[in-house]
Amino acid sequence: MISKKGSVMDIVLMPVFVTGVVLGLIFLTLLYKIGTIGSDMQFEKKGIAINSALLLTALQDVHSNVEYIYASMRPFVYDFQNNKVIVYQKKLNESGRGLYTFAEDGSLGRVIFIPNKLNGTKLPVPRIFFVKQGNEVTVDSPYVNKKFTPNLKLLECSLHKSKEKLSNILLDPGYGWDAVLAGQGSANPGSKGDVKGNIVESEINRVLAAKVLGYAKDVVADKSAHTRSLSRDSKADINERINVIEQGSSNSVISVHVGNYPDKSFNPVLAYINGDSDKIADSRKLACNILNQLSKKIPEITDLSIIPVSVEQLDMFEKDNPQRVLRKDKIGVQLVIGNIQMEDNNILANKLDEIAEAIKLGIEDFK
Amino acid sequence: MALRILNNKKGTWAWADFLYFFFYVALTFVLALSISHIPDSILNSVLQKGNLEYTINNDRMDNMLAYKDPYSGRLNYLVLESDNMISNETVKNLLIFPKDKKIAVALSLDGKKYYWRKKYYDIAKPLTPITYESIVNTRMVQLPSNVWGKLTIEQVYKPS
DSSP: OOOOOOOOOOOOOOHHHHHHHHHHHHHHHHHHHHHHTTOOOHHHHHHHHHHHHHHHHHTTTTTSSSEEESSSSSSSSSEEEEEEEEEEESOOOOOTTEEOOOOOOOOSSOOEEEEEEETTTTTTTOOEEEETTTTTEEOOOOOOOTOOOOOOOOOOOOOOOOSSSSOEEEEESOEEOHHHHHHTTOOOOOOOOOOOOOEHHHHHHHHHHHHHHOOOOTBOGGGGGGSSOSSOOOOOHHHHHHHHHHHSOOOOEEEEEEOOSTTTTOOOOOEETTTTTHHHHHHHHHHOOOOOOHHOOOOOOOOEEEEOHHHHHHHHHHOOGGGGSSSSTTEEEEEESSOOOOSSSOHHHHHHHHHHHHHHHHHHHHH | OHHHHHHOOOOOHHHHHHHHHHHHHHHHHHHHHHHHHHHHHHHHHTTTTTTTHHHHHHHHHHHHHHEEOOTTTTEEEEEEEEEOOHHHHHHHEEEOTTTTEEEEEEEOOOOOOOOOOOOOOOOOOOOOTTTSSSEEEEEEEEEEEEEEEEEEEEEEEEOO
């Protein structure tokens, strides 16, 4: 088999030798693959990218609020862009990165996706929160963004374009009590509404309306146009207030009241709207935007709710039905804010500026 | 046989070399590549998504077309928002897909069809379900004018 001269080629071309080389190469490749399989993160990166993208698609489909937590995260960069999720270790375009795309809602949609990038290579990100809250889908982590707190109280507001723009909004501070008339012994000095300690509803409603006017001068009617004076607490029964609303040129009304509930842990904001009005869709949208802004600004608020009412039906049961200010021909919201019975940190006592600013922001969100 | 060729003094040594290298070297590469790719393909097989994404997309589009009841705030899937809801404008504004996503959407009401990426649809649709796949969702809906119609939402896509 081997020549007497002992040519090297004879050895190299021996089938046993070639077979040995082939088997050796295969064995080395196998060893290399086994050695690297444990440290190869490709599978995880791809898996996370696909799962995240599918999760974001699903979150844009649900109607209620959702908080979904991804735990035990590896040290990757999680780049949640518009339409795609990219998971990588060193470079955005590295080989073996995870990438998967998803569709966002178009202009007929209900939800807006907020992109974010979480770098888990510099700082550990043990948990990532996928949140659908109100009209937003977002991805964040309190380990990276200390201010991040999911707000699962937010409501999903209609994104329809209203035919009307809000202008010259009339403010209706509920109730109204005249201290001068009361001092003179008048039989009808008005009504204070609910009272608890220093909190007098008619006065709180007035102060709050005055603050809303201060924050939102551009869209709220002039000082003298509202259902009662914003300068001092004064008597104004419901029929007088309704007359002002009906005779005014404004297309919209925001009425403010104070809540009163025996459960001291219940600190809601309720928004009543006229269920029989042709403008119910716009009223619901305005109510929703204001409630969401209130919840964002004031974490003490425990619940948000929009309640459509039939004013005609309520009138049959209650003589001075406060929802009567919600007229059928106007975009109207009656806010019943907080709980006068709250003893500690009552927002009606110490957060009136935040409430007024949130109402202004809610009005701005109505476009 | 191989030994005979090698030992054959009259034989064609060049052909013998070629044959050996052709088979053994090529086989080495084939085996090495298989060893490298088979574990990857096994691991990645659990990442198969099926048509989950497109099923959810279909539901999302259904939501967008449904009538939003302003009283309850809920969606009524049996009713469309308006009589002229199904149009070219609508199909463009339902979902924003990434530019490189291989997908086309068709909306139809009582046979009148509107497309997003019509060219892609025309190429892909005849090739379903071989090269491309499609999800078709058909149901009866009521228009605000009280007329009933058959609404179809169709997605034609290349499985990834």
